[in-house]
Amino acid sequence: MLDRDISTAAARRLLSLPDLGGDELGPAGWTRRGFLQAVGLGVVGGAAVGTLGESFIPGEVRDAFAGAPIGAGEGILITIMLYGGNDGLNTVIPYTNGLYYSQRANIAVPANQVLTINDQIGLHPNLPYLRSLYGTGQMAIVQGVGYPDPDLSHFTSMAIWMNARYGVGATTNGWIGRWLDGLTPAQAELGVATIDSSVALHLIGTDRRAVGISPYGDMFGADTEPPDLRMYDGFRAMAGSSGGRGPWHDMFASTLRTQLDVARDVSPVFAQALPDAELTRKMTIAARLVNANVGLRVIDVGLGGFDNHDDQLANHPDLLTDLNDAVQAFYATVSPQFRDRVTIMTMSEFGRTSFSNDSGGTDHGTANDLFVIGSKVKGGLYGLQPSLAGLEQWDRLEHNVDFRSVIGSVIDGWMGGGGSTILNGNFENLGLFTAAPGSGYTGPIIVLPPAPASGFVSIAPLRVFDTRDGTGGRAWPLGEQESWEFALTGRFGIPTDAVAVAMNLTSVEATAPTFITVSPTGEARPFASNLNPVPGAVIPNLVVARIGVNGAVNLFNNTGTVHVVADVVGYFTPSSNVGLDALPPARLLDTRDGTGGTFGAIGPGQFIDLQVTGRGGVSEQCEAVALNITVTEPTASSFVTVWPTGQERPLASSLNMVRGQIVPNLVLARVGAGGRVSIYNNSGSTHVVADVLGGFGPGVPSKFVTVSPSRVLDTREGIGAPRAPLGGTATTLQLAGFGGVPGAGATAVLLNVTAVTPSMGTFVTVFPTGIERPNASNLNAAAGQVVPNMVIARLGPDGAAAIFNNSGAVDLVADVMGYFTT
Numbered sequence: 001m002l003d004r005d006i007s008t009a010a011a012r013r014l015l016s017l018p019d020l021g022g023d024e025l026g027p028a029g030w031t032r033r034g035f036l037q038a039v040g041l042g043v044v045g046g047a048a049v050g051t052l053g054e055s056f057i058p059g060e061v062r063d064a065f066a067g068a069p070i071g072a073g074e075g076i077l078i079t080i081m082l083y084g085g086n087d088g089l090n091t092v093i094p095y096t097n098g099l100y101y102s103q104r105a106n107i108a109v110p111a112n113q114v115l116t117i118n119d120q121i122g123l124h125p126n127l128p129y130l131r132s133l134y135g136t137g138q139m140a141i142v143q144g145v146g147y148p149d150p151d152l153s154h155f156t157s158m159a160i161w162m163n164a165r166y167g168v169g170a171t172t173n174g175w176i177g178r179w180l181d182g183l184t185p186a187q188a189e190l191g192v193a194t195i196d197s198s199v200a201l202h203l204i205g206t207d208r209r210a211v212g213i214s215p216y217g218d219m220f221g222a223d224t225e226p227p228d229l230r231m232y233d234g235f236r237a238m239a240g241s242s243g244g245r246g247p248w249h250d251m252f253a254s255t256l257r258t259q260l261d262v263a264r265d266v267s268p269v270f271a272q273a274l275p276d277a278e279l280t281r282k283m284t285i286a287a288r289l290v291n292a293n294v295g296l297r298v299i300d301v302g303l304g305g306f307d308n309h310d311d312q313l314a315n316h317p318d319l320l321t322d323l324n325d326a327v328q329a330f331y332a333t334v335s336p337q338f339r340d341r342v343t344i345m346t347m348s349e350f351g352r353t354s355f356s357n358d359s360g361g362t363d364h365g366t367a368n369d370l371f372v373i374g375s376k377v378k379g380g381l382y383g384l385q386p387s388l389a390g391l392e393q394w395d396r397l398e399h400n401v402d403f404r405s406v407i408g409s410v411i412d413g414w415m416g417g418g419g420s421t422i423l424n425g426n427f428e429n430l431g432l433f434t435a436a437p438g439s440g441y442t443g444p445i446i447v448l449p450p451a452p453a454s455g456f457v458s459i460a461p462l463r464v465f466d467t468r469d470g471t472g473g474r475a476w477p478l479g480e481q482e483s484w485e486f487a488l489t490g491r492f493g494i495p496t497d498a499v500a501v502a503m504n505l506t507s508v509e510a511t512a513p514t515f516i517t518v519s520p521t522g523e524a525r526p527f528a529s530n531l532n533p534v535p536g537a538v539i540p541n542l543v544v545a546r547i548g549v550n551g552a553v554n555l556f557n558n559t560g561t562v563h564v565v566a567d568v569v570g571y572f573t574p575s576s577n578v579g580l581d582a583l584p585p586a587r588l589l590d591t592r593d594g595t596g597g598t599f600g601a602i603g604p605g606q607f608i609d610l611q612v613t614g615r616g617g618v619s620e621q622c623e624a625v626a627l628n629i630t631v632t633e634p635t636a637s638s639f640v641t642v643w644p645t646g647q648e649r650p651l652a653s654s655l656n657m658v659r660g661q662i663v664p665n666l667v668l669a670r671v672g673a674g675g676r677v678s679i680y681n682n683s684g685s686t687h688v689v690a691d692v693l694g695g696f697g698p699g700v701p702s703k704f705v706t707v708s709p710s711r712v713l714d715t716r717e718g719i720g721a722p723r724a725p726l727g728g729t730a731t732t733l734q735l736a737g738f739g740g741v742p743g744a745g746a747t748a749v750l751l752n753v754t755a756v757t758p759s760m761g762t763f764v765t766v767f768p769t770g771i772e773r774p775n776a777s778n779l780n781a782a783a784g785q786v787v788p789n790m791v792i793a794r795l796g797p798d799g800a801a802a803i804f805n806n807s808g809a810v811d812l813v814a815d816v817m818g819y820f821t822t
Helices: 008-014 032-040 059-065 098-103 128-135 154-163 175-181 226-238 247-270 278-292 316-333 336-341 403-414 419-423
Strands: 016-018 076-082 139-146 192-194 198-200 298-303 342-347 368-373 380-382 455-466 482-487 500-508 516-520 539-546 552-557 563-573 578-590 606-611 624-632 638-644 655-657 663-670 676-681 687-698 704-714 730-734 746-756 762-768 779-781 786-794 800-805 811-821
Touching: 008 154, 076 278, 076 316, 128 139, 128 316, 128 368, 128 704, 139 403, 175 192, 175 298, 175 403, 175 419, 192 198, 278 298, 278 316, 278 336, 298 316, 316 342, 336 342, 342 403, 368 403, 403 419, 455 500, 455 638, 455 663, 500 516, 500 663, 516 539, 516 704, 539 655, 539 663, 539 704, 539 786, 539 811, 563 663, 578 606, 578 624, 578 746, 578 762, 578 786, 578 811, 624 638, 624 655, 624 676, 624 786, 638 663, 655 663, 663 779, 676 687, 687 786, 704 746, 746 762, 746 779, 746 800, 762 786, 779 786, 800 811
Parallel strands: 076 298, 076 342, 139 380, 192 298, 663 786
Antiparallel strands: 016 198, 139 368, 342 368, 455 563, 455 578, 482 552, 500 539, 500 563, 516 552, 578 687, 606 676, 624 663, 624 687, 638 655, 638 676, 704 811, 730 800, 746 786, 746 811, 762 779, 762 800
16 A cells, blocks of 8 residues: 655655666667767757767767757757645745735745736746746746646656546556657657656656656766776776687677776766756756757656745745756757747646645645746736635645646647647647747747856946947947847957946937837847937936847837947956945035035036045945936036046047936946046036945945846836826835845845936935935936936845935836846
8 A cells, every 4th residue: 555645755766667778789889878968968069059079979879879850840848847746826926815924924925025927926036037938928827737636645646747648547657658659760769858867657658768867977987086096997907808708798898998988088078067956957958958959859857845844935945946047047058049949848746735834834735836938838827826715724725727738738739739649638728839839930038047146347438339420330220120239248348258238328319209128139128128219319328238148239229210329338247356335325426516526517628526435435445436427407418428537538428418408327437546537528518416326346245136127116007116106205116026136135226217207397316215315316307208217226124225206296117127236
């Protein structure tokens, strides 16, 4: 009699078979498993398809063990098994449902940390990459997934999920194995693999099964410890000659020598960096296998540890981090030619109870959520979030989507059909896909790996492009709905390891009201904006842009045509130890009242030097400062340049204005001689105001982490605040746990804040919660204007920032661009 309380690990062992296939000797002593393992570990197809491995793996080995390349209309499926029963309620969180917090008070995720999907549900804060995929329409969240008469045993429920057949009968095979049975011999040769040492039930068919691949490269002969080397030398000596013991001895000796030689030759390649986290490692290997194009149609990976009966908060968040990073690592590794050929699907044998227990854990449940991810997935919500109403301590959630409907929809929509035969019954097709594999490109998928925390390297402003005169290689404006790719790394002194660039972007000669979005190449264009040009105005804004594939960024213009000018002021790289000391805003200069030592407007062709170190909290060791510069009362169209004192003034601008216009802009300025910066005005005269927001210095631990732009505030839509313009008052914007900002560990957030059509001239101030509002401003907008500005928002003790509007009423929009670590 099987123990119904059998552990997850024991259930997996009982539902798996040792991988006995794939060990038959082939050319040069290689086996099929060894070949696939070498591919996954980077010997073949690791960095780029077809560029690695030929010197290590002979062509006859590839010919013997590689299957036929996948066909033009064939999709690839990556299945992720979350063993133990993932807690769906702490993965897809009903954060506005009071019952969620009352039923699991000791493990519930605070609402202000949830990555919101809509006004009812959101994702766990450790899933920012998956949230960005959902935001670009490339992830389906299927809610309330389960099956009738659910079983709470790991063994039985795993067997039901793995078998996936309607009706009764022995569970001796699984749905992927039965799909594999239906392929032609040539297609099935390397049709399915699992990144594991055993083959689970869902990968076993009646006639065929998957091949297992160890994720750790543990080839005999590859160890380098002295005892191992002595053993290898002994074996090599023993196998060095026939010894007169007959052909079987000679064949064994030859095979042993070959094994040792292969291990010696490829072990340096095995040392290629692979992540330590279990699932992230497996998904990186899976991407390398896809790149090799050896005929694999299904790759299975698994992650255990989800059976959290106690102390769930100590384990579950880390598992979700591994899931999030694993998917991101996969898309960072897989070759562009395969990105729209792959679908990823998560599964788990059951969910958890809605009530937590006294040990800070949950017990075996029923209905759960799963994800289907890909560039041709029809993103959105499927099914319904199970109701929490009327449940008692040991009650279970009711499912509303049969898990076989999800599997069948993937088989028919992505894997070539035959779902009803494989599942032994009809199912509801959920319509999860926008197009079939190989039917044409449907849009970019986010492919960038998680950004590392990076320090700042400041430079004197440097003009890198100006579409008016051809600087940078383009001498015509951006057209309507046009994206322009511009390469940055390896040029202009920006190294190839830079992850983000800081540049002052200026729009000129717009023919219609529009917006410009700057985003990394290789990533879907976010729902965010950096500039809002209008005809007749010159609009500047600081942009801190993540650098994408090919070391480039994309610039997108929405409407009409517009010229753009960019001056780089610095970049962020992991090799820099210069961090940000975020400060409450403090006024350092106001030429209207003499603050900062200059009283009176700056005239045409004139400049002033402004002392910045030792003031407003700025350290004497500071290398660069973040200043919000505002020009007011200009008498003519002009531009202002901020640069390090003591250096030659560069051909660049920090702000551009027309007569009578008030223009703010965040400036990251390298500090020059004597701890000062210089401020130049080109034409007419203008007053200048400068508020310091922080200083960059060596050894300061707070580094910058760029994220995919994410909207966290829009008072026009009710995002982050009530759906109403902000009157002459302050509102609190929770930032920790939102828009890719972690729930803990951030000191400041980089925001692009836009004031939209204020009812009268006003200014907006962003400052940390918990302090008195400072005498400073971040945006200045006239009635009816749309004015953006980058803001470094230092966070208060509650992880929030206050936003104050001085006069009238104004709609505010804020997009997170990154954050600074503690």
